[in-house]
Amino acid sequence: MLKSKVFLSYTSSLGETAARIELALKAEGFSVFRDRSALPPGESFDDRIRMAIGESDLFVFLVTPEAVAPGRYTLTELKFAEQRWAHPRGRVLPVVVEDTPKDALPAYLRAVTLLKPRGNLVAEVAAEVARMGAPWWRRMLEPKRLVPAVVVLLLIAAGAWLSVPPYLERKEQNAKAAALVAQSRAKSEAGDQASAWKLLEDAIGVAPASREVFEAQEQLAMKLLRHAGLNFSGGNRGYAEDLVKRTSPVLSRGTSGATGERLANLLAHAGWADYLRGGRAGSGGLDPTQAYRKALEADPRNVYAHAMWGFELLRNRASPDALPEAKKHFAAALESGRERDYVRTLQVSALLQSYTNVWIENTERQAEAIRVANEARTAGEAQWKGWGSGSFKGKLWAIYHFGFVTSDEQAPLLAALPPAEHLATFRWLFPEDDLDPDRGGPSLFNLLYVRAQLEEQAGDRAAALASYRRVLEEFAARKSEGGRAGKMADNAKAALQRLGG
Numbered sequence: 001m002l003k004s005k006v007f008l009s010y011t012s013s014l015g016e017t018a019a020r021i022e023l024a025l026k027a028e029g030f031s032v033f034r035d036r037s038a039l040p041p042g043e044s045f046d047d048r049i050r051m052a053i054g055e056s057d058l059f060v061f062l063v064t065p066e067a068v069a070p071g072r073y074t075l076t077e078l079k080f081a082e083q084r085w086a087h088p089r090g091r092v093l094p095v096v097v098e099d100t101p102k103d104a105l106p107a108y109l110r111a112v113t114l115l116k117p118r119g120n121l122v123a124e125v126a127a128e129v130a131r132m133g134a135p136w137w138r139r140m141l142e143p144k145r146l147v148p149a150v151v152v153l154l155l156i157a158a159g160a161w162l163s164v165p166p167y168l169e170r171k172e173q174n175a176k177a178a179a180l181v182a183q184s185r186a187k188s189e190a191g192d193q194a195s196a197w198k199l200l201e202d203a204i205g206v207a208p209a210s211r212e213v214f215e216a217q218e219q220l221a222m223k224l225l226r227h228a229g230l231n232f233s234g235g236n237r238g239y240a241e242d243l244v245k246r247t248s249p250v251l252s253r254g255t256s257g258a259t260g261e262r263l264a265n266l267l268a269h270a271g272w273a274d275y276l277r278g279g280r281a282g283s284g285g286l287d288p289t290q291a292y293r294k295a296l297e298a299d300p301r302n303v304y305a306h307a308m309w310g311f312e313l314l315r316n317r318a319s320p321d322a323l324p325e326a327k328k329h330f331a332a333a334l335e336s337g338r339e340r341d342y343v344r345t346l347q348v349s350a351l352l353q354s355y356t357n358v359w360i361e362n363t364e365r366q367a368e369a370i371r372v373a374n375e376a377r378t379a380g381e382a383q384w385k386g387w388g389s390g391s392f393k394g395k396l397w398a399i400y401h402f403g404f405v406t407s408d409e410q411a412p413l414l415a416a417l418p419p420a421e422h423l424a425t426f427r428w429l430f431p432e433d434d435l436d437p438d439r440g441g442p443s444l445f446n447l448l449y450v451r452a453q454l455e456e457q458a459g460d461r462a463a464a465l466a467s468y469r470r471v472l473e474e475f476a477a478r479k480s481e482g483g484r485a486g487k488m489a490d491n492a493k494a495a496l497q498r499l500g501g
Helices: 012-027 045-054 073-084 121-133 143-189 193-206 211-226 234-255 260-276 288-298 303-315 322-335 340-352 363-378 392-405 410-414 419-429 444-457 461-478 483-498
Strands: 005-009 031-033 058-063 092-096
Touching: 005 012, 005 073, 012 031, 012 058, 012 121, 045 073, 058 073, 058 121, 092 121, 143 193, 143 211, 193 211, 211 234, 211 260, 234 260, 260 288, 260 303, 288 303, 303 322, 303 340, 322 340, 322 363, 340 363, 340 392, 363 392, 363 410, 363 419, 392 410, 392 419, 392 444, 410 444, 419 444, 444 461, 444 483, 461 483
Parallel strands: 005 031, 005 058, 058 092
Antiparallel strands: none
């Protein structure tokens, strides 16, 4: 079976030499294209030569001054070879038959080592062609290649062998750390944040350089910070200071190599930590807005930076432009499409100033909070449920409680929304099957009293009459007279007369 096809390029003066090389190569099992005179008559000379070179595996060029002289057909054959192989290495063998100035050689030939036979030209050419045509693994067995290759392989093997114990140790460490991270997440989801943090500290001890552990610790640090400060008071200042002390190094470590959204998230939470430290824009101390500004430089749409900045603007009551500017930041946070519930929490908390546990009599902000609830309803957001500490519903009910139940200051609140929208939002916020007075929700008596007035304002006479009647039923069941409840009952009676019921 023939090994490879060889194209032999030479001038006519070297015909006898070329014939002897052809015989030697055929004896080695090669197929040789040499005799141009054997081309079929009438066939395009250039096309057949190009085809022969295209079908060859090796190209042997016999170098003489005549072969590289301008106008010689050998240079045309060399051009076809260059078209076949962009680089001559391993494919083209220049053989110096007669001394030829190196500068006279085409650059393509100078790109590989020239064969300069010292003994029998034919024998050396046959040997070199046989070497070039051999499989790569056989060429590697040549002494001049074998020794360096063996040395390299031994070094690689030694390095691999020495690295096996550390690799296995690191693999085991990472597996243990990953298990601790998973346990930490489970604890965090269950509400046990102290255990979650401790598990990540243990994971750091097991795998001090684990990126997975670092990122898990960053996420938990930010989660803990986000849920602190919305009901901020002097009583929990010690907790806030301890939290900032534990989380700040984690945030700083992360920001050193972070970019884009991750960097912005970390910077925004660093600003929130400044707020927890007691910082306040314009107070001469830590200014959280500096961190929020840097976060938005890294990620202009960052949900945390926008929401936290909006919160910061609203807790600074002195600024007359606080509400318009805060609304812009909250709108940008909502447009990001992320953490919508969290954005609403900050928005409502900031508007109602409940983080200080002090009710601020600002009807403009109370009305804006009602509009925020209406926006959430019309946007198809999940219905706000639950009456736990800091709940949306609890914050919003306080508006109606102080405006309707404990006083008669309804007018500014009734004007917050068009009547029909206001009624729809109130019903969305406070369905009768989710009151829970024991956890801060309204009594049915109070709820019906407020809802009846909204129904009357919205022009829903039948619903208003039914609600006012139920107010009186609930009042009778309470067995109490006088006081604010008595006045509310009197107002209900007056409304029934006004509505003709």
